[in-house]
Amino acid sequence: MTPNDAQLTDALRLLRTRGFEPAGNRAGTRSFEGDLPCRGGNVRVRLSITDWDFLRYPSIIVLDGTDGFPPLVPHLTAEGWLCYFAAGSVVLDRYNPAEALAQCLDQAKLVLEQIRFDADYRRGDIQDEFMVHWLNGQSTAIWDVLIGTVAPGATCTNYWLVDINGVPTALIADSEKEVAAFAGALGASAPEKTTCPCWLFQTDVLPVVPDVMPSTVKALFAWLKAWDKGISNGVQRILEKEPRYLEYKQATFAVKTPIGWLGFGFDLDQIQRLGAIKKPRLYKQHLHGKGGTRGIMRLSISEFGPAFVHSRNLTFKDLSGRQIKVVGCGAIGSYVALSLVRLGAGANGGKLMLIDPDKLKPENIGRHVLGYPALFKSKATALRDELVRQFPFSTIDASPTDVRGVPALFSADLVIDATGEESVSEFLNARRIAEATKTPLLHAWIKGNGQTVQTLWVQGSKGGCFRCLRLADHKNYREERFKVLKEDPVRRLIGCTGFTPYGVAAPMHAATLATETILDWLQRDSPSPRFRTRSIASADVFEVKNQDLTRLAACPACGTNDVAIPAVR
Structure with a gap:
């Protein structure tokens, strides 16, 4: 303007x-x-x-x-x-x-x-804003470094060198597989491992604010001592007893703090270091003397590992390390899987399994995460490939087969039914009950032409099962217990194939509702309310209350002799 x-x-x-x-x-x-x-x-x-x-x-x-x-x-x-x-x-x-x-x-x-x-x-x-001042304060030597996964309690790890868009980049990480996956995702060169060490520390103490940011080795030592004596003593111990740091031109250190990784280092005097390799304490003495006037470099450290990526936006544990299985890789399942990997599914020893026997067809693309490049490919395999492309550290398996042929389905921390097909949901419900598994099963589906989405969390013998959403007496056979649609949905036929049209927002809403339930499970160890309903603002539907579903006495799947509890709207 x-x-x-x-x-x-x-x-x-x-x-x-x-x-x-x-x-x-x-x-x-x-x-x-x-x-x-x-x-x-x-x-x-x-x-x-x-x-x-x-x-x-x-x-x-x-x-x-x-x-x-x-x-x-x-x-x-x-x-x-x-x-x-x-x-x-x-x-x-x-x-x-x-x-x-x-x-x-x-x-x-x-x-x-x-x-x-x-x-x-x-x-x-x-x-x-300490990191901003640390990187800009009284220093012109800034060294950009990326850090991946390092073992808890590790005191040292080595640098890797990767060429990213023509720029040599230093990475710190324990695993060659992780570094290679990261480089591959960026289209970079294969990583080159060095033997140059970076010494690691961790503290729960916020960096102390100095009058002036340290710019020399001597000032650095004084600041570390004022900040955290454990780090200060650790650095001095390395300088006195670890000859390996004297084999290189620089000595570098990285500290994991409550506000992120803070790094520093300094060049070594080439004559002094060679004379002190057998007695590193001599070089320490040099640093506390004339060598203390040498300027320091600051490491600008950015994390790229899965632990940082998946937990940064959470105030509770993510899905890392868990075994998650998704049945159905169609419209709902594709968006559910996309959310799961962002929550850490498949990371840090966990595994995400995608199960679907179908192939992606042209009619699927309009409401699916995948597009034309995946056309006529297995939904499970193509979705797996796309997720791994985006999250190369995640372990994701594809099972392009009917769920009935998947052994040990409930050998997992969570199974998600994202098929949106009532018959498949009934089968999974019956299998869960028959196996008496304690593994939770989360159903997600779309009602009508996308006016409403619903989810149901079932686990163990507590509460109602998926079949409890239908009345079981002969007079009201398979009538909905919680009626939400006022009118029958529009159905269309192309040849002998019938389908219910709905826009891409509907599977996204269903996946969002399912993700919210999972977040409650992670944060509060409780998915309550287990039965959730959400309608779009313009939908003319009956209101259904979010609630913990009670059993129906006459439910053919999980029924007991208890008196049936009437539906709650």
């Missing part, structure tokens, strides 16, 4: 009133310079507007007036860029640019005063 003449006039008047003068217009950017009247002295800033829609906040660069500021401050880069609003925290009025600019200047003034006078504010905000 370009402000109209009246809006622009108001904005320019506001800036003039506050003492700001034009400082040039370049490539769609209008800049102004002036003083912010801050407590403790004026601060000279440049305000630049590139986006009058205010999707991006105007930039503010501090030019002068920070002599009284501490050396390490939050929200202000070494180049003077001031972060005064967190991204998305404030919506500026595009129809009133004068008011929007006033908000920006007022907030910048407030932040600058807090930086100057409020020590608690400085410490708290630096702690919150």
